[in-house]
Amino acid sequence: MVNAAKVLQDLRASAERRPDVVVRLGKPLVESGAVLKLDVDAWLVYEQVAIAALDLGDDVLALKCIQALEKKFPGSARVRRLHGMQLEAVGKLKEAGEIYKTILQEDETNVLAAKRQVMLLRAMGLPSEAIAALVKYLDVNYTDFEGWLQLADLYLEELMYSQAAFCMEEVIMLQPQNHIFHLKYAEILYAQENVPLALKQFCRVVELCKDHVRGLYGIKLCTSRLLKAAPSKDAAVTSPEDLKAIDLLATERLLTVYGSGNTAASVKAASAKWIESV
Numbered sequence: 001m002v003n004a005a006k007v008l009q010d011l012r013a014s015a016e017r018r019p020d021v022v023v024r025l026g027k028p029l030v031e032s033g034a035v036l037k038l039d040v041d042a043w044l045v046y047e048q049v050a051i052a053a054l055d056l057g058d059d060v061l062a063l064k065c066i067q068a069l070e071k072k073f074p075g076s077a078r079v080r081r082l083h084g085m086q087l088e089a090v091g092k093l094k095e096a097g098e099i100y101k102t103i104l105q106e107d108e109t110n111v112l113a114a115k116r117q118v119m120l121l122r123a124m125g126l127p128s129e130a131i132a133a134l135v136k137y138l139d140v141n142y143t144d145f146e147g148w149l150q151l152a153d154l155y156l157e158e159l160m161y162s163q164a165a166f167c168m169e170e171v172i173m174l175q176p177q178n179h180i181f182h183l184k185y186a187e188i189l190y191a192q193e194n195v196p197l198a199l200k201q202f203c204r205v206v207e208l209c210k211d212h213v214r215g216l217y218g219i220k221l222c223t224s225r226l227l228k229a230a231p232s233k234d235a236a237v238t239s240p241e242d243l244k245a246i247d248l249l250a251t252e253r254l255l256t257v258y259g260s261g262n263t264a265a266s267v268k269a270a271s272a273k274w275i276e277s278v
Helices: 002-014 019-032 034-038 041-056 057-070 077-091 093-107 110-121 127-140 143-156 162-174 181-191 197-210 211-230 241-259 265-277
Strands: none
Touching: 002 093, 002 211, 019 034, 019 041, 034 041, 034 162, 041 077, 057 077, 057 211, 077 093, 077 110, 093 110, 110 127, 110 143, 127 143, 143 162, 143 181, 162 181, 181 211, 181 241, 197 211, 197 241, 211 241
């Protein structure tokens, strides 16, 4: 029991999500009642095992843990949230939604309940309601970049590109060194036909992550579009000479990447043909 409790404690401390290990070690403790010998840690283990059991679809074990927590902490928002998650797991989405709604009425800053509510609304196929709930959440938790990412995805599902682009700008302000976020922003800008700004973002991707293939492809697509377009008076648009230089550099880097020894000859030939035709 001591070894199992120590492993569970280490997993909680590291925030590592290993539901298989948690259930394998925690289930015997819960079912035998030995978990109560852990004193204060007993309730943390109940919560830990409940969440892991829900991840693995063991609703019986999860409910047993939640009922023990409800008996110990009646009315606790933290335990009620677990109950909502258990209701979600068995398909009782409306009941779960009412629990989250009540928790947020009592405390609108409850981050975990707010996130569960958004996920639930998405699962119920209610994107407009999910967007509204997430916007309200971000008004309070402005620095949650994951929340902004999720909001961007919701807007993209609704083809609301301007709003999605705004969300990605907020993400980049919070996480400026993550090339994946710049890539997503660049692709949204390209879909909006904002090719000059998309080109700058694709260049930023390659700056942060050398020879990033999608970033280089993005540069090729943007330079090709801009070179074929009529000359613009917009000062933000790069000159034709600079565009050709950027296009040539992207072509060279892509041919180098696909010319590596680990790439099949057929892939090299097809890639070179496509790159040079863009």
